[in-house]
Amino acid sequence: xxxxxxxxYSRRVSATATTPQTKATRHTALVRVTxxxxxxxxxxxxxxxxxIIVSHPQFYWGETGNVNEKPLFxxxxxxxxxxxLNGYSYxxxxxxxxxxxxxxxxxxxxVLAGLLYVVVSLINGHIRKDLVPAPTQRSxxxxxxxxxxxxxxxxxxxxxxxxxxxxxxxxxxxxxFILFPxxxxxxxxxxxxxxxxxxxxxxxxxxxxxxxxxxxxxxxxLVLFFLxxxxxVALSGFRSRLAAMITGRAPQAKESSR
Amino acid sequence: MNxxxxxxxxxxxxxxxxxxxxxxxxxxxxKRYNLIPPDCRGVYGPGETLTYAASRVVVGDAPAxxxxxxxxxxxxxxxxxxxxxxxxxxxxxxxWKLTVDGMVAHPxxxxxxxxxxxxxxxxxTEVSCEEGWSYVAEWIGTPLRGVLNEAGVxxxxxxxVYRSTDTNWWDSLDMAEAHHPQTLLTWxxxxxxxxxxxxxxxxxxxxxxxGYKSIKYIASLTATDSMKGFGKGLGSASPEAGYSWFAGI
Numbered sequence: 089x090x091x092x093x094x095x096x097y098s099r100r101v102s103a104t105a106t107t108p109q110t111k112a113t114r115h116t117a118l119v120r121v122t123x124x125x126x127x128x129x130x131x132x133x134x135x136x137x138x139x140i141i142v143s144h145p146q147f148y149w150g151e152t153g154n155v156n157e158k159p160l161f162x163x164x165x166x167x168x169x170x171x172x173l174n175g176y177s178y179x180x181x182x183x184x185x186x187x188x189x190x191x192x193x194x195x196x197x198x199v200l201a202g203l204l205y206v207v208v209s210l211i212n213g214h215i216r217k218d219l220v221p222a223p224t225q226r227s228x229x230x231x232x233x234x235x236x237x238x239x240x241x242x243x244x245x246x247x248x249x250x251x252x253x254x255x256x257x258x259x260x261x262x263x264x265f266i267l268f269p270x271x272x273x274x275x276x277x278x279x280x281x282x283x284x285x286x287x288x289x290x291x292x293x294x295x296x297x298x299x300x301x302x303x304x305x306x307x308x309x310l311v312l313f314f315l316x317x318x319x320x321v322a323l324s325g326f327r328s329r330l331a332a333m334i335t336g337r338a339p340q341a342k343e344s345s346r
Numbered sequence: 347m348n349x350x351x352x353x354x355x356x357x358x359x360x361x362x363x364x365x366x367x368x369x370x371x372x373x374x375x376x377k378r379y380n381l382i383p384p385d386c387r388g389v390y391g392p393g394e395t396l397t398y399a400a401s402r403v404v405v406g407d408a409p410a411x412x413x414x415x416x417x418x419x420x421x422x423x424x425x426x427x428x429x430x431x432x433x434x435x436x437x438x439x440x441x442w443k444l445t446v447d448g449m450v451a452h453p454x455x456x457x458x459x460x461x462x463x464x465x466x467x468x469x470x471t472e473v474s475c476e477e478g479w480s481y482v483a484e485w486i487g488t489p490l491r492g493v494l495n496e497a498g499v500x501x502x503x504x505x506x507v508y509r510s511t512d513t514n515w516w517d518s519l520d521m522a523e524a525h526h527p528q529t530l531l532t533w534x535x536x537x538x539x540x541x542x543x544x545x546x547x548x549x550x551x552x553x554x555x556x557g558y559k560s561i562k563y564i565a566s567l568t569a570t571d572s573m574k575g576f577g578k579g580l581g582s583a584s585p586e587a588g589y590s591w592f593a594g595i
Contacts, residue, residue, distance in 0.1 A: 144478040151413070152472065154423035154479035169477060171426055184476055185588025186390075192595060193393025280474050281401045281554045281594025285408040296472065296480055 114250055114338035116214070122205040123333055129198035130314065132190055137307060139187035142180055143168045147304060151295035160301060195275065202268060218251050219261050225254040244324070249338060259313065267310055274303035380504060380520065384573040384581030385591045398592040402522065405594070410528055410553035413470045418536060419481035422473075424543045427562065433511040434563055442547050444493075444531070448507070448568035451498030458533060458547055461488045464496070467530050471553035473560065476593070483544075485551045486534030491525045493567070503569040507576055508550050511563045517582035518573065518591075519552065519559075528553050531564065556593035558584060 115123070145163035146153070153159065155172055167173060168180040209215045224230060234254045236242075245253070252260065276282045277290040277299035293299045321329045332338045376382050381399035385391070430438070437443065444461065446454040467489040474480040494506065506524040509516040523529055530551040533540050540546035545562030552559040573579050581591035 140476075140478070144475075146479075151417065152419050152480045152482055154419075154481055156421035156423050157419075185584075185590075188476060189390035189394065189588075189590055192397050192590075193390050196393045196396045276595075278474070279595040280410055280472070280556065281405050284410045284554050285405040287411050290411070296474065300478055 113336055114332040115336050117336065118205065118208050119214070120333055120336055122201045125201040126198055129194040129201070130310070132194035133198065134307070134311070136187040136191040136194065139168075139183045140191065141304070142166075143182070143184050144172065145174065146172070147301045148297035149294065149301060150297055153297040153300075195272075198268075199272060202264070206264065219257055219264075221254055221257045221261075225257065230254050231258065238320075238323075259316075263310070263313055267306060267313070270306045271303065271310065274299045274306060278303065383590075383592050384505075384518075384579065385585040390590075394590055394592065397590075397595055401592070401594045402520075405554070407522065407526055409526075410469075410471050413472070413482050415470065415484070417482045418470060418484060422481040422483050422544070423479060425475070425557070427543060428512060430542070431512060433513075433565075437511055437565060438547070442565075444548065444564065445566045446493060446497045446569075447566070448570050449500040449503040450494075450569050451500065452496070454493070454497050456493065461493070461531060461533060461548075464488045464492045467527065469528055469530065469551075469553065471528070471551075473553075473557045475557040476589070484536050485530055485532045485553075486537075487530040487532035487549075487551065489527055490519075490529045490531055490550070491527065493531060494524060494569070497569070499569045502571045504571050505569070505573060505581070507568040507570060507573075508561060508564055509566045509568075510561050511565050515561050515563075515583055516577070517550075517559055517561050517584065518570075518576070523552060523554065526554065554594060558589065559593045 141163070142165065145165055145167060146155070146159035147161055147163075148157060149160045162174070164174055166176040166178060166180060168182050168184070170179050173179060206215070209219075221230075231254055238255070273289060274293065276286075277293050278296055283290045283296075290296055290299055293302060328338065376395070376399055379402075381402055382395055383398040386395045442458050444454075444456045446456070465488070466486065468484065468486050470482060470484045472480050472482045490506070499506075503521070505518040505520060507516065507518045519529065528551075530553075532545070532549045532551045533547055535541065535544055535546075540549060545560070548564045549562050550560055550564050568576075570576070573581050577583060578586050580586060584593070585591050
């Protein structure tokens, strides 16, 4: 099939396939722009989310929860409210005003960026070609196999230079189609206005406080993904991978000659 | 210029033009249907406007969730309140009155007995604080819309401003929220009088928004078509302290 993109990454690869360049396109403009938008929003959501938690670091299960009820767990940190000091003699200044404004603004941006990414990637085949694992990759054996290669620091399969490997595919799919939707769902399930229109969104989760606790757990999962993601980028060449996500080009030829 | 670059440029031009037209159209529609909150300016304005507009369009007048009697919290959390100030004591001593003025056909002064004589609203709803905690209680009071109908709010009014005897606390509702059947001038709680700690003798209950919209010790209402001249014009005391005017999320 002449003209078919070998690595299935972008239209640009196919357009330039007849005139090979030293630098292949690794990430399309859409992937790069939405990646960095998501990163900025992730940081903003994490900082503002931590700010909001500091005002009440107790987590409950069920519909209601307050200092008169037994929490599921408590994060033993100083708070920003003198109604719960958590054993400390001081409290942080209140930052829930800007924290909440920033949280929802960043949430809007990340939701819009995510929608743009998913809709365009469904249309242009990025999800089908680069994210959905190939039939041979749909087994635990394939996943363990690739993980073992990572642990042994085995040389990278050339095909991986321009598309995602099995571990990346499964984890990116999980983050995009499970973790982010779960965060949006559990977030909206805390809203008294949203749940007025859609009460089942909070009832399915077991109540408002359960939604809040699940929102926190999903955040921990996303932070874990972020830490592993950055570690993997660092292990496979932080500068070249960072450059690829900014310029879109993977300087493979140069790198191998180094 | 090859076909691909030309196609990209055309697409780009359509994209930019379409986005600009979309923004202008969205702005017109938002203004036409009052979807812009009073605290829409500033760095968080875009997010705040999207949240408010989306909530008004998607949620409409859907009722806040109500609970069964068995869900009423045995130990509702009594949030910290400043001790009653002189204005509170004076109003309490002379018999609590609620004044209704501004863009109304008949300005009113209502005693608590007057309010209790009007149609009564009851609801078992959750108070959710922006900090994260919550409790469920039964709230008994006079639906705000009953008072507004009696005063005859003029059609051009867009907000109902409500004030506590504590001058640090005043807020406003848009007409959709003010006329919502669950928005209650509350004087009873869990089958008794509303305790002072929970806002007695008179508290505004806005169950579709967070607790800080449910202001305690309500003494006056004013109907207005603009928030200009009320504090800094941001809709309530909350944005002046850094908190959003709309508290539906």
